[in-house]
Amino acid sequence: MRPTMKRLMLIAATAGAVLSAGSAFAIDTIRVGFTIPAEESKYWMMKRPERFPDIGKTYNIEWTQFQGTSPMTQALAAGAVDCATQGVLSLANGAVNGGLKAYIVAQHVYEKPGGFSVYWAVKDDSPIKTVADLKGKTVGISVLGGGTYGPFAMILRKAGVDPEKDIKLVETGFAVSEDALRQGRVDAVNMNQPFAARAEAKGGIHKLFSLSEAMPNIVHILEACRADFVDKNPALAKAYVRDITHGMEMALADRAETLKVVNEVLKAPIPVLDTYLLKDNDFGRDPKAAPNFDAIQLMLDIYAETGMLPKLSVRQFYNPNVVAPIE
Amino acid sequence: MSAVAGDGTATARIGISIAPFAPLLACLGLLAAWQIGALLLGTDSIPTALDALRAVPDILGDRSGLANILDSIRRMAIGLASAVVVSIPLGLAMGRVPAVASFFNPILMVTYPVPKAALMPVIMLWLGVGDLSKTLVIFLAVTLPIIYHSFEGAKAVEEKMIWSGAAMGMSRLQIMARIVLPAALPEILAGCRTGLVLALITMVTSEMIARKSGAGNILFNALDMGQYDTVFAMIIIIGALGIIFDAAFDRLRRALVAWSDTRQDIPLSFS
Structure with a gap:
């Protein structure tokens, strides 16, 4: 019994020393x-x-x-x-x-300035040529009420389009935006990198407007x-x-x-x-x-x-x- | 007459020989339908079954990918085991003690339909974003079906058996452990089987909002980056995990309650 007790005490003492040393060096x-x-x-x-x-x-x-x-x-x-x-x-x-x-x-x-700006794209054969043409269309945005909505809404208003009444705004994540546009689920959609680079490489779509037009930086x-x-x-x-x-x-x-x-x-x-x-x-x-x-x-x-x-x-x-x- | 009988026997023989492969054939059929569907649709967001299958070894061959999946399984195992430990005694008590059932039933009825993964943001605020919150969500999802099945199993035990136990001088605890628990075991295990599937589902969804590691880490990152081959490969891996866990559990169930297997089960798993 005695050696066992001694061994237990030694283990406890060692564990205590290790733990206290650990706390002393804790970062x-x-x-x-x-x-x-x-x-x-x-x-x-x-x-x-x-x-x-x-x-x-x-x-x-x-x-x-x-x-x-x-x-x-x-x-x-x-x-x-x-x-x-x-x-x-x-x-x-x-x-x-x-x-x-x-x-x-x-x-x-x-x-x-001169770099990438989040933009809204349309298909090359789309009848939408200007921001004003978005009236009555379905438009994708990455997050409804998200950070890009403010400048997006400003650009639409400047073109005489009420973003709350004149368009149907639907949430379309950046990852699926290209697919949604090409399949016609939306008439215009926002693009971000790396998806924009991939979509541009395939062709058939072009930029309608970008956020930098509403505000720089x-x-x-x-x-x-x-x-x-x-x-x-x-x-x-x-x-x-x-x-x-x-x-x-x-x-x-x-x-x-x-x-x-x-x-x-x-x-x-x-x-x-x-x-x-x-x-x-x-x-x-x-x-x-x-x-x-x-x-x-x-x-x-x-x-x-x-x-x-x-x-x-x-x-x-x-x-x-x-x-x-x-x- | 003899020809008809012969045909019937042959058909039955074919049916018997195909039966063990039926789940495999079903999976192959699903993959074939997926492959054809993806080719017809031709969209980037739905890769072909072959492309997705090709991405599976990339995930499983990558050490970090494997570590992520094992982390999820660890959380799932802890959540499931904790739920089993808590739910079975509670369900049995509810089934045999009306006062316990009266107390817990309304609480369970209110919480049953709440999607447990939707609680994640709230639980995250209390318990932080680590393993504890995710394990708790898994625990909550699994608890209710096990309680419900244990409750139903305990309720269905014949009174005559309880009386016999009491007549033999058993205490209430002994009756519960030696009569109610074994008699309710088939029903309890049915609840555990449902819980196992729910644990797997919640394991992934609990990693949707915040994560340090896990299968969801691979799945949702790939989704964010538009890497659809990886997304669908992870779905295949999660599905395969479901089949493996279910088959293993069914073997355990059969070993524990072979005496109750009087009906012909539809083979849902590969066991």
Whole structure:
């Protein structure tokens, strides 16, 4: 009995020592939400963590993938994640309807002048030649009431088409938009990359109008962190934003490796990604992932003008100490 | 007369020899219909059966793909096992104790028609986005059919058997364990079989909104990226998992309640 007892005590003491040593060396973990596609800096952090001096050493990241930005707004509001990808509209909706207090800490993609802009396409043999011709037609949009609706509605109104009364608006995800258009289920539909590049390569469709006609520099997705998390953990939040800055720099500097990284996350074949990713026909990326607050304010104004949101100031999402670029 | 009888015997013999292959033939028929349908439609979003089948080894041969599927199965197994542990005693108690049935029946009737995967966003707010919320959704989906079948099974036990047990000096717990449970077992296992299928369905749908890994990870990512071969390959894999699990469960069921197999079952699985 005695040797057994001694052995048990030794095991308990060893386990205690290991556990206490573990807690002494425990590093902070940040819970991050992401989605696909177009978050290259985060994909680098996820798939090439060894290229970031702090990841795994001064802090860890717990990644969770979400289906779009709206569930991430809910997760941020509920405190289920600390930082997540957001659209301008989803973040603003969270602030207005869900009491979400968050800071915009970085930007992923935007519509740079001359680059890719989300557009509405029609078939080459379609009788629709101008925006005004959309009256009475069935028009596809990726998400009803989503971020693209504001500028879309503005363009239609300018052409004398009431987006609520004059057209039949149907939800058509980007992945199925080409099929829906070619089969005649919709008369016009919005296109995004990589589906636009694929459809253009096949031919038979053309651009009717693009969002950049309503406003330049549209910010499609950005990175937001809960204000209470940032205020309580400024060093951790800064380390995370520093890595997003660094990740964006690496993504833009090494396109060949970025193609591999994106392929690992999206599982989309590299030849498909190669048709657009980080090329002129892709969205724009700020070289240091810096948010364009002026462009975001303009978007908030458009959403207010189209009745989607009350008037909001982007200042409520701004924290000068925790925002990209952080070197 | 003899010719007719001969024909009848031959037909019966063919029927008997085909019977074991009937599920396989049904699957092949389905794949053939799919192949023809996809070729006729000619749209990108519906690949041919052959294209989808060709993508299956790519998923299963990829270590991360396999890890994703195994993660889902692990969550499904935990959710299903927890549901079995909770639901069978509760269902049996409801079947034999009217007060328990009166208490739980209205709650179950209200919650039965609620699609459990639709609870995911709400559960996610309480339990976070990790395994716990997904396992809970699977648990909730599986619990109700098992409770219902256990309840019906326990209710159907003949009173004479209960009285006999009581006359032999058995306690209520002993009656439950030694008379009600074995007598209700065929019905309980029917509930478990339904639960198994529901667990598989909920396993995938619980990964629709938020996920770290899983079969849904492959399926919904591929859907987002318009990789339809992969989408349909995953559907084939999930279907195959359903057949394998069902066949394995049916073997277990037959081993446990062979005494109750008096009817001719329609072969739904490959067992």
